[in-house]
Amino acid sequence: MGHGHAHRATGGIDDEIRVGTAARTALLTALGIALVATLVGLVVWWPPGDAAQRAAESGGQAAEFAAPGVTTPSGTVVEVGQRCPGTGLPDGSGCSTLQVEVEGESDPVEIAVPPEVLDAGISEGDTVVLLRTPPPDDAPAEGAAYSYFGTDHDSTLVWLGLFFVAVVLAIARLRGLFAIFGLAFGGAVVWWWLLPALLDGAPGVGVALTGAAAIMYVVLYTTHGFSLRTSTALAGTLVGIVLTAGIGVVAIGDARLTGISDEGGAILATFGALDFQSLLGCAMVIAGLGVLNDVTITQASAVWELRGTSPHVSRAAVFASAMRIGRDHIASAIYTIVFAYVGTALILLMVLRVYDRPLLELLSTEQLGEEVVRALVTSIGLVLAVPITTGLAALIAAPVPLPDDEREYDAAGVA
Structure with a gap:
């Protein structure tokens, strides 16, 4: 050496x-x-551009996060319903639901959530992310449907x-x-x-x-x-x-x-x-x-x-x-x-x-x-x-x- x-x-x-x-x-x-x-x-x-678009052009299926027109607005929880018995989804009786105040809606909207969301300790004032599905073209604008997507962790x-x-x-x-x-x-x-x-x-x-x-x-x-x-x-x-x-x-x-x-x-x-x-x-x-x-x-x-x-x-x-x-x-x-x-x-x-x-x-x-x-x-x-x-x-x-x-x-x- x-x-x-x-x-x-x-x-x-x-x-x-x-x-x-x-x-x-x-x-x-x-x-x-x-x-x-x-x-x-x-x-x-080096990737040349958008991967989803290239997949569609090459015969693959471009991934869609949600259906066309579906948005993800945020809302504030104003009321938490009681937990539904069992481990399944809410049965529509008013339990395992959240009342959420969403911008653009005159009244709070009721959102059904899995029971584990309530078990995690969600409370009034928390922010949740929703999926908003627009109404059909021939339906009134206020007929949009909301569903739970997730709790804001920011x-x-x-x-x-x-x-x-x-x-x-x-x-x-x-x-x-x-x-x-x-x-x-x-x-x-x-x-x-x-x-x-x-x-x-x-x-x-x-x-x-x-x-x-x-x-x-x-x-x-x-x-x-x-x-x-x-x-x-x-x-x-x-x-x-x-x-x-x-x-x-x-x-x-x-x-x-x-x-x-x-x-x-x-x-x-x-x-x-x-x-x-x-x-x-x-x-x-x-x-x-x-x-x-x-x-x-x-x-x-x-x-x-x-x-x-x-x-x-x-x-x-x-x-x-x-x-x-x-x-x-x-x-x-x-x-x-x-x-x-x-x-x-x-x-x-x-x-x-x-x-x-x-x-x-x-x-x-x-x-x-x-x-x-x-x-x-x-x-x-x-x-x-x-x-x-x-x-x-x-x-x-x-x-x-x-x-x-x-x-x-x-x-x-x-x-």
Whole structure:
């Protein structure tokens, strides 16, 4: 390994680490090639316009949120009726209803709601969103029909979002601000590029790799600064993304998963010619992105800190020490992935639990099978990324040779 100098970017420990020239050149070249490939993917799969219109032109069925003329006005609850007995919809006897004041209506309108809406604690003064179906052309204008669509959550989301930002900024300060920016950027990429590209029929795994790489380039460098330590973590993350995608494709095909496990998939199936197995592979990559980034930056930082405190030890010794940290991190990260899936699929798991069927038989269902495969694939990619990132970091952070007098001192066996 050739000799180099410390890569000065973020200060602190990064200024003290000796970096091999050949390793640095290879790392930055590989990241440059990956960046070019990411930019090419963004351009090639850039969605050209409205996805619904293209689906209709290509023979698919454009998705309609509601029938023509149906609107979604908001109204204020002025009276809450008693809850209907049982768990079904209201029976028209005046229970499980809301009296809602709607703009444009002289009197409050009565809206039937499911009993669980009342159980959630809705009360006078709350805002609800309604579906307004216009009357037939030959009927009077006041003959419009209203139905319940949902309860307005905007105020809760606003204070919760502001509280989240305040907590992050108060504790993480400038680093937290950069993390929030990265989160916003990632959300923008998913909403305005990744989802339209998938709806346009672009290959799911290719879109996942491109979108995930684009997010990681921006998120890692803005949050952790421009340094070889961050570049090493980025390289490990990109390798982990590729491994997750590859293992996911193999597992989905081998398990014969369809990718359609709920009502949402059935709706998209009418939208156009979409490859749902490819979409499932995309979902697996995106699902593991956050935890993967967490372990790679931690391992790169661990190697940098170990090298800073022990500049003369071998790369193998630094790798072994960092892997002891990595093994602990692997265990906690796997718990994070698995229990995150359990939380999101809790209702599904409860439904399956009440069935009088063996657990292994339930694994054959599409819903549970997808969740198990997703958890295993992302966990495998995560585990493999730890030694890969640690090894890359150990290669980049080169040891400092001992001075000649200290080398002779050690050789003499005095130390």
